[in-house]
Amino acid sequence: MAKFDVAVIGAGAAGMMCAATAAQRGKRVVLIDHATKLAEKIRISGGGRCNFTNINAGPANFLSENPHFCKSALSRYTAADFVALVKKHRIGYHEKHRGQLFCDDSAEQIIDMLKDECAGGDVHWRMPCKVDSLEQVDGGFVLHTDSGEIEADAVVIATGGLSIAKIGATDFAYRIASQFELRMVEPRPALVPLTFDPQQWAPFVEMAGIALEVDVETGSLKGRNPTGGRFREDLLFTHRGLSGPAILQISSYWMPGTPIVINLLPELDLAATLIEGKGTIKKQLGNVLSQWLPARLAEGLLLAHGFDLEARLADLPDAQLRKLGAAVNQWTITPNGSEGYKKAEVTRGGVDTRELSQQSMMVTKVPGLYFIGEAVDVTGWLGGYNFQWAWASGVAAGQAV
Template sequence: MGEGYSDWDIVVIGAGAAGMMCAHVAGYRGRRVLLVEHAKRAGKKILMSGGGRCNFTNLDAAPRHYFGANPRFCISAMKRYSPYDFLELVERHGIEHVEKAPGQLFCADSAKPIVEMLLTECEWAGVETWLSTTVERIEPLGQGFELLTSRGRVRCSSLVIATGGLSIPTLGASGFGYQVARQFGLEVLPTRPALVPFTLTSQWKSRFEPLAGIATPVIARCNGASYREPLLVTHRGLSGPAMLQASSHWLPGDALEIDWLDGIDAKASLFRARIDTPRRSLGGWLSDRLPKRLALALAQWACEAVGVSAETTLADLSNARLEALTAQLCRFSIKPAGTEGWRTAEVTMGGVDTQAFSSKDCAVRDVPGLYFIGEVLDVTGQLGGYNFQWAWASGVACGQSA
């Protein structure tokens, strides 16, 4: 292409899960691939995910577990590269893994082997990787693109944007991918933090703070979605899988509904308890079902809301009061102050609108040679390995075509 240029078939920007997957798949096809990453190391988000053990896939990964303005977009890639395909790669590299919850696969000890596996595959496929390299400008150039990077000028026929979303900026997240999308006339749908803990108003924070560290299974509901998962009380608010899942459906001003009794028929159980143990209080009854500190606090709040003393025995509660208490416990409503935001959000809701893309290979239909994969697109999975599976599947779909 001329002196001063580095010439490649494909440049992949972003050495995260999707980018490394795409790069080595394309490399094995004989394509000359350059993988560019602005951070000092590849796969930083992989390393911290799943408590450092990386929930690398979910065997139940299917389109129903994903959100976006175009929810069918992920179907093609997900069908052609399944969780079992990625599991085969993991096992081929001898990485020990465990199934912590049904379908949720984690590394047995550390996420490092996943990153090492992907880097090894890139090396075997002949991919060149530039770390600590920024992309300062991208320009269309005839049948390809020209990039000005901190290591010089680069030209390529195919350009893949795998820069992720806005979650956890301390790991290098930025809006670079959205800038590129807008540069080429693509719409970027509103973004917000997802899979993120909730913060509480001062009133509720003071009530929950003494309960920090308590975890219990609940049913959490928000805007028509329902999740049966553990809830964790923290010093900042409410977390745990139930709250992270609900956050994907929550908007500022919305209320959360929590069933603290995890779906049991509380009304029937309380009515029976009034006969069998009439001298017990609500707090005593709840202590058989929940951590004691949480049980006593919920009993106090429920009784306050209904207008009775927390010391009142079950025998002294009318049918109407028992039903009202049941509602307080099983349909507990709370309006969060907000979320912890991008600092702790696991993923980004929203992103580059997929309407402009081919679902087969994540190519921009009106800009030949331009691809977007992974979290930068408006595809967001539920908690539990689904987002990694989208990264692997979209990376493969693109790598097989670009």
């Protein structure tokens, strides 16, 4: 039976980072993954250029039932630390939008960098290798795999969540959590397009492909512990609902059965502008609205809210214009669901952080067992934040095992 100090299960972002960190400390490490292709989630991220971190990453950019949990790992391994590693490996990168950092060339460079870091500590690889079960024994663990048994003093679970099954996502982390009777925060798709009832969405189907910058919010933003979110990002209409960065962001906060509120013209008080212009603007309402919104969207909104496309602005009462203003500046609509894990970039929820040490990521009641990355109930915003959590939690566990 092969014997190691540390077995890391899952060779994605968090797993490779953890394995490299532990191995470079002198630990004998084996890195195990069931996939035939390494780190597919890194490879496809950022349109193939990997949005590997965000220079603004901090605890405020993460969701968790215990929002303070991520502070320790994020403060000890920052975006600047990962950028220093990227520079060490001479990988060109650029800032694209709101602190998002991307490779100049290819996400493959990040994968190669992590492989090189693992090689620097002489990490042993088992890939493809499926772990059938994990057994706790005196002083450690035995992993029963399709390539034989592996004994390890410590085991790190870095197998992620349920997002994008076609590239290998499984519920392995949750099954191990259940085996050891760990509490879970119910997993659900996050950073995912939202869908609407087909009948409700019928007036907007023809708008598929239209994109514009909006404000979007959901949930409660009041009080000392707000439960909602608000973002200004680009929105994209689809045949089934809404997508784009604005919707992906708000989807992590959205709860089934609750509405989202969208301001389609965040820089303009539409009702006040229309009422003020009644005396001087002689155009039809659709033509007026098309000054600020795509023509198809302007027409669709008017039809959806019962306005006559031929009506002139000057002929409409103020009450009707206020109704239109609310429809544009406070468009309130309730999704009936999302596109699910097949389109979700990450999984929200996972192993309850109250089961883990925030310094080491170890399960407090199972010495030697660790959970890191997306398997844990810590979910970042869109824009490189989830990778930063992978790096930070991986380093935290790698330094502790």
